[in-house]
Amino acid sequence: MSYQAPYKDMQWLVEQAYQTQQLGNLESLQDFDLDLANAIIDEASKFASGVLAPLNMVGDEEGCTFSDGQVTTPTGWKDAYAQFRDSGWIGLALPEEYGGQGLPKYIAQPVNEMWLSSNLAFVMFAALAQGGSEILLKFGSDELKARYLTQIVTGEWTVAMALTEPNAGSDLGALTTKAIPQADGTYQIKGQKIYITYGEHDMAENIVHLVLARTPDAPAGSRGLSLFAVPKYRVNEDGSCGEFNDIRCTGIEHKTGLHGSPTCSISYGDNDNCVGELIGNLNQGLMAMFVLMNEARLSCGMQGVGLSELAFQKALQYSKERVQGARADGQRVAILEHPDVKRMLLNLRSESFALRSLGYQIAALIDVSEQSDDAEAVKAAEKRIALLTPIFKGFATEQANELAGDAVQVFGGMGFVEETGIAQVMRDARITTIYEGTTGIQAKDLLHRKIRVDQGRCISELMADIRDVVEKSPDSVVNQRLGQALNQLAHVLDSTILNPSAELAQLDAVAVPFLNALGGICCAWQLVELAQRAQVSKAEDEVFFGNVVALAEFYSAYKLPQAQAALTTVIDEQNGVGNYEF
């Protein structure tokens, strides 16, 4: 079975996010109402199921091929790209001035989710176009904007981000690619980069590489990095593609998953003829990268949602068809009838539903931060986004891995066989906890930059909001459980996380359990709030809204205790990490 967008879930959760963040009050969003959102989600879902989903397995089985510096994408990729580009989806949330549609993030988020579910490997270029454009918009000179933005937004050219080097992964400060200033103000770029998604491919005429490099007298470490725009083909005065810019793909990786997405090694300036132009100021490349990073982290969290949804759909379908075992009366049954299979499916369903809601809320918050005239509201939204970003990225992708594992388990032995397609989801999900900042890095960002640096103010505000939801129905068991988890979290913050005498090594060792605990609490918060709204609307659709209530109950019984267990780890000082000799 191929992916079908969960239209009803999306429509309802988009509406909840729109209302919670009061987007209807924003003047600039008057033209982008829920009716338009629904029309766009509907059309995008046809494209996702009709064009992208059928290519997902093709990409996995064929992969990309590399020969003599050329990368060939899997069968159908090129046509699908042309169709995607011509349908205007690349410029979804990019400015109209450059050929985009300027849609708010709250509409772009569900659309992106469908692309990620239906064919993650294929659609990686879209997030690169989005992130690359935002960098150029914020930091690029008018000249750079004029040269590149329209081409990128309309998908004529694609973007590649060249950061990682063999000795500079998470630690970008260690990178050595050189940028040597020339008399005409441009730079000669020279060095080797690896892990460059769509660094070379056959789908578009030109590729704009955004390369992080170091000028000769730059300070050491991450404060000496500058960002350069380096096109595969130099751009002529009239905007057409000109001379080859001495950028060579030297190979592609043989990976666990995402086979359809070419992960390239690139050599810049082998013949000292690779010209780049500075984006923004010298030595401020990392600042520009952070724009992209935050965007990429949220998008990566949505990948977790999209893959969990795909895993759920496949597992549900299989569980309805596979007959094994019997009821007490001897009647043979589909495995969906077995309580343990239901438990696994509900793990998938409750977590993906909650994370989708969280992802849509964050998107709506971004709209507030970008569109609101109220300075206070903008500031509050920015702080909340900053806090939620590492939680969402880290937790959604960790969960996607766990849930893909559950989905494989539902398939039993067939799950371990590639032809069912569920193993692909597991393999594709594996990278999501690694790229765009590993879970460990998200956890440190959360713990230090987002909580300790502001002395817990932002997290206290979040907890107060969650408390408000809990107290709306204090008699409900589900709410009480969330209330208990909040009490525990408050204790952990006081005694450990915000304790001035806490040892840093000790804190870092429990950073990931802490992130997971917050992830679980945030998801429970979403489901409890959604269940409250579902109770109100129940008469409209008893099955759908009844199920939302059931998801909140399930989550509070099976998943929330895992968050509480993680909190127990966080306050345990005798956790042994520092005591073992390796």
Added chain:
Amino acid sequence: MKVLVGVKRVIDYNVKVRVKSDNTDVDLSNTKMAINPFCEIAVEEAIRLKEAGIATEVIAVSVGSSASQEQLRTAMALGADRAILVETEDTAEPLTVAKTFAKLMADEGAELVILGKQSIDSDNNQVGQMLAALTKRPQGTFASNVSVEAGHVAVTREIDGGLRTVKLALPAIVTTDLRLNEPRFAKLPDIMKAKRKPLETKTFADLGVEVKQHIQLDKVEAPAARQGGVKVGSVDELIQKLKDEAKVI
């Protein structure tokens, strides 16, 4: 040449149809709705005629509740120039719909009406034929190819055992079969533009269409669940069962 094209709001073909517990109708509450697939093919054909410079204007028409505006917007996102909704909260019978189109065809001076051969909800397959009779204009039903030449439209029809091509004097009525074309996906910029295209709402009274009830819906039942098969020992036994149990021979 103006082209009128019919657009009906029906249950999405991906959705599992549920019958209301009191068997009065199909349960459509909170169900995903879509353009009837045959109507989508009709819209696509009309847009192709416009792109080929043959049609000057494509007008999408729906007879249904105000929610049908969604499907008309979709038709405009695909390329229809404007839309008319003839609003009614009751289910319109084929004859009422045919009368409505007949009136609009005259009012708009349309030379070609393209309709789906049937809708996937009620499967009547009647409106196109009735419209032809009411307007006394030629019809080309179950079209798998349409080509417009000076004053005529040649329609290749899918019939039992082959294809038949008919040449109709314009104005004419064409109903679409599945193989006529493959509808395109709407482009994002066109979805945005469709919001601003004109959508006019009318009533049967505005058009002077008299609504009479000819059909009464007695009950709706879900098809019987499939029974398990049995293995027969011989051809004779099979024939016996087909005669006595299945009563088909």
